[in-house]
Amino acid sequence: MTTLLIQSPQIPLSITWEKLPPDFVLPDEPVESNLQPLLAAALRESLELAGLIIESVIIATNFGICATVDRKTVVKAPDWVYIPAVEPFPNGETRRSYTPCSEGDFPTIVMEFISATDGGEYSFNPHYPYGKWYFYEQILKVPTYVIFHPQLQVLEVYHLLDSKYQLAAPDENQRFWIESLGLFLGTWIGAKADYEGCWLRWWNSSGNLVLWGGELLEIERQQVAEERQRVTEERQRAAEERQRTAEERQRTAEERQRATEEHQRAEQAEEKNIRLVERLRAMGVDPDRSE
Numbered sequence: 001m002t003t004l005l006i007q008s009p010q011i012p013l014s015i016t017w018e019k020l021p022p023d024f025v026l027p028d029e030p031v032e033s034n035l036q037p038l039l040a041a042a043l044r045e046s047l048e049l050a051g052l053i054i055e056s057v058i059i060a061t062n063f064g065i066c067a068t069v070d071r072k073t074v075v076k077a078p079d080w081v082y083i084p085a086v087e088p089f090p091n092g093e094t095r096r097s098y099t100p101c102s103e104g105d106f107p108t109i110v111m112e113f114i115s116a117t118d119g120g121e122y123s124f125n126p127h128y129p130y131g132k133w134y135f136y137e138q139i140l141k142v143p144t145y146v147i148f149h150p151q152l153q154v155l156e157v158y159h160l161l162d163s164k165y166q167l168a169a170p171d172e173n174q175r176f177w178i179e180s181l182g183l184f185l186g187t188w189i190g191a192k193a194d195y196e197g198c199w200l201r202w203w204n205s206s207g208n209l210v211l212w213g214g215e216l217l218e219i220e221r222q223q224v225a226e227e228r229q230r231v232t233e234e235r236q237r238a239a240e241e242r243q244r245t246a247e248e249r250q251r252t253a254e255e256r257q258r259a260t261e262e263h264q265r266a267e268q269a270e271e272k273n274i275r276l277v278e279r280l281r282a283m284g285v286d287p288d289r290s291e
Contacts, residue, residue, distance in 0.1 A: 015139055016068045019102050020075075035150060036113045037061060038193050039200060040080045043111075046202055046210040052181070056104075058083040064097035065107060067139050072128050076135045080111035080146075084180065100140065108180035110136050111146040111200075121147050137165050144178060146185065146200075153198040155187050175203060183210065 040061035047053050059082055064075040075097065086104030089095050100106040112121040112132065123131025126138070136142045137160065145158040145165055157176040158165035168176055175186035184203040192199065192212060202210040211219070280287045 013139070014070050018066075018068045018073075019099050020066055020073065020097050035195065035197075036079055036115065038195060039113050039148070039150065040111075042192060042212060043080060043200055043202070046212055047181075049213055049216060050202075050210050052183075052210075056085040058086050058095075058098065058104075060098075065110075065140065066097050066099045067135075069128065069130070069139060074128070074130055074135065074139070076130075076132055078107075078110040078132075078136075079113045080109075081107050082109040082180070083107045106140060107142050109144045109146065109178065110140075110142050111148065114147060114149045114152075133165070138163070143180065148187075148200055150198050153187060153189075155185070155200070157185065173203075173207070 044053075044059045047059070053059060059080070061080050062077045063081055064077050065081065066073065066075050068074070083098065083100075084105050086098070098104075114121060120132050122133055124134045124137075125131035126134055130139065133145070136145050141160060141163070143160050145160075147156045147158070148154070155170075155176070157168040157170075157178075159168050160166075170176055170186070171184070173184075173186065175184040177183075178185050181202070182205060184205075184207070186201060186203060188199045188201040188209075190196065190199065192214065204210060277287045
């Protein structure tokens, strides 16, 4: 168990990192819309397909992150959380929650997706049960806090500087560099899972979009179609080449036939000339004598 004292704007806090007992009843807050899990799943999907998730990583949605503050258990469940390394969990058991220090690293990214109902994403309430902003900034000290308004198409990224969240400025492409992942985060307008609207997407350091499974499948289909087209065209070219070869052979055979016939005509003419000379000589006429 690790203890840390920090100074809040009003009172010092005693923070310890104690695993929850197995019978602890976690808050069961319903998801406010089906868009939130879609956004969270899409963010994970592209990372997983790109091979950017290793076994020790936790990426979860609505997953309880725990701390004990002034002897009171505090649990907050971000809409999306990234924890780079955690201790292995016993086989057959389900991880119901996560306590930093006791179970592994602190989260490096937390995200909240704003819905029509105010969920306290900007709350800096420094008293139990504590606001989300306060919990992430002052208790967990998460380096990157993302707040996304999908309906407004607004993305805010905050980085922890001098123990305070500072609003980051996007680059020229309106994307934010997320150091812990080595990726850019930005908004993207399009359709996925029967929802068309504003999504959060990852881009690599070269500015290439990290693709979803459906996009990879579509690229594969296009590649297969292009390969089939290439094979068809190659077969067509081969057939045309065979046709040209056959025609060339036909022309060669006809040339040979014409040459043979010409040679035969020449031989026949020569034979006629010889017989004529012989007949003239038999008649006493010298064909070589000049008149």
